[in-house]
């Protein structure tokens with residue numbers, strides 16, 4: 001038996017009262033998703049490194065609950081002493097404890113590491129057999145953890161208004177208005193991103209999350225920040241003074257919450273707050289978010305006088321202000337450029353070192369191995385390269401989560417993160433999935449692309465295509481205001497469901513503004529909690545369906561979207577309609593798409609997105625990178641329909657050659673088409689061409705038309721029919737797959753009577 005488990009069991013036995021079981025959650029005192037090294041207690045006891053999970057240690061058992069993203073990883077990391085409990089398949093932790101622990105059992109937990117919600121839920125489940133949830137006086141894991149990392153001592157940094165977009169006093173004013181609305185006289189804030197957002201501060205206490213370990217209390221006439229004062233410079237201290245925010249020691253929060261409950265908490269700045277309309281005697285309630293506030297703080301309050309409700313900061317934080325939106329968009333452009341530079345680099349490396357056929361060619365690798373150990377590419381060394389490309393970008397402050405860089409079967413581990421000792425080598429014949437993101441001063445990013453540098457199997461292409469179809473369907477959705485992410489989730493899954501496939505994770509989460517990469521309160525998911533908050537204009541949300549085949553491969557595609565108002569023809573129900581805007585820019589790998597399975601609309605969307613991608617990223621790429629991107633974003637054509645068009649158009653081609661005396665060579669300049677009304681022989685010509693022509697009619701043609709024609713490998717011939725605004729087009733078709741970009745435009749010089 002491991003030393004850790006046996007020491008914990010002896011502490012459980014000597015605890016007063018003795019414990020039959022000990023729960024070790026993943027969360028820190030702030031119920032964070034990502035925690036600092038010294039807060040990774042669950043990882044320390046179990047050896048499982050995933051970001052979500054819960055360990056339960058009983059007298060003779062050890063069990064670990066985690067969600068679908070981590071099943072495979074947990075199996076690999078847990079020792080024989082541990083049993084994996086699959087969330088969604090196995091009983092919930094409280095149900096299991098209630099069913100399997102004895103009548104009257106004492107179940108211990110550090111009350112700082114468990115939320116009010118969770119503690120209350122467990123309490124209810126335990127009542128059935130008179131079991132007791134015992135808040136331990138100290139964290140038993142900390143006592144056993146001899147080599148526990150020391151406290152972080154990083155400075156509190158003021159997040160300037162040019163990035164935050166909204167002043168602290170405005171945010172406090174809004175918050176106090178909400179307190180008034182709910183007849184509450186104060187709010188206890190435990191979520192680290194809420195503290196950072198409210199006070200416009202950032203820090204580096206938690207890897208990937210630019211936050212400071214701190215609590216806050218805001219009342220109708222005072223505001224407090226609880227933070228290790230050593231982290232607050234004189235300058236920052238002045239900043240808080242100017243805001244009327246009193247800075248107190250981190251550890252004071254518990255006694256101050258008790259004072260707050262008994263109306264004894266006063267701030268020396270209280271007089272500075274102008275908005276003091278509320279007479280604090282009129283209302284007695286204190287607002288606590290049960291999901292982020294820990295049980296330890298809650299237990300100091302009078303339960304009858306607590307307003308247990310989602311935090312009033314969560315929605316305002318999710319609704320991005322114009323400055324934040326602009327910053328997010330800019331950050332995503334720089335980030336997209338880094339991802340493209342990475343793909344270009346990786347493509348070259350895979351060809352040079354491993355004999356891969358490359359990003360564009362669909363052929364088996366001419367397999368070879370790197371000549372030296374040092375030139376070997378692993379999941380980790382390549383993700384280091386990606387990080388270095390991001391690090392060179394303006395405003396870079398670090399990654400937003402550990403990069404998921406995974407080859408072949410590792411890509412099936414949804415939240416795989418490669419470890420130095422045990423990560424796979426790159427393989428030209430396997431799928432490579434990369435889910436990554438960064439923190440920039442002006443925004444947080446999160447993007448996933450899946451690529452293959454050799455010959456993907458037909459099945460892999462089918463799956464990639466289904467994932468892409470779901471990704472596009474969600475991204476293109478229009479929906480009435482009030483619609484939540486639970487309703488929209490199906491859009492991303494339907495193309496997979498068609499094949500009896502699915503994925504075990506949500507489809508989308510909010511993304512912070514130089515804050516957490518995962519933020520609520522909204523989400524796109526099958527989980528009932530996705531019903532709580534509808535999607536609203538200015539929110540960010542990811543669009544990330546996937547498909548994972550255990551032991552084989554994994555696919556995920558992810559963009560960040562911004563919710564915008566939609567201009568619809570009608571407005572049924574007077575609700576107003578919403579749509580999404582993609583702000584992530586990087587190409588999808590056309591080689592992995594089975595074009596036959598895409599609809600016209602999907603093809604058009606893909607071509608438009610790719611075109612924008614190329615234009616938007618151009619200023620950030622060198623010539624070689626740009627050449628690569630041009631190739632990666634060449635418009636694609638339809639599948640089956642192409643064949644039919646090909647026959648019709650080939651016939652037209654022959655016809656046009658018969659009348660070649662009417663035709664002279666003419667070098668194409670799109671302007672030549674500008675302003676022309678155009679007649680198209682519908683039925684003979686592919687609809688795509690109509691799009692082109694309509695574009696030209698509206699005088700926006702020059703680039704789209706040129707590119708469209710070039711990349712489609714169409715040979716466009718224009719027969720000038722009359723002097724009037726009457727053109728007839730014949731479009732001889734070469735081959736959709738031909739790499740030739742030959743373009744001939746011919747125009748007859750003699751007007752011909754129709």
Ligand SMILES: [Mn+2]
Pocket residue numbers: 446509542544558
């Ligand atoms: Mn994501």
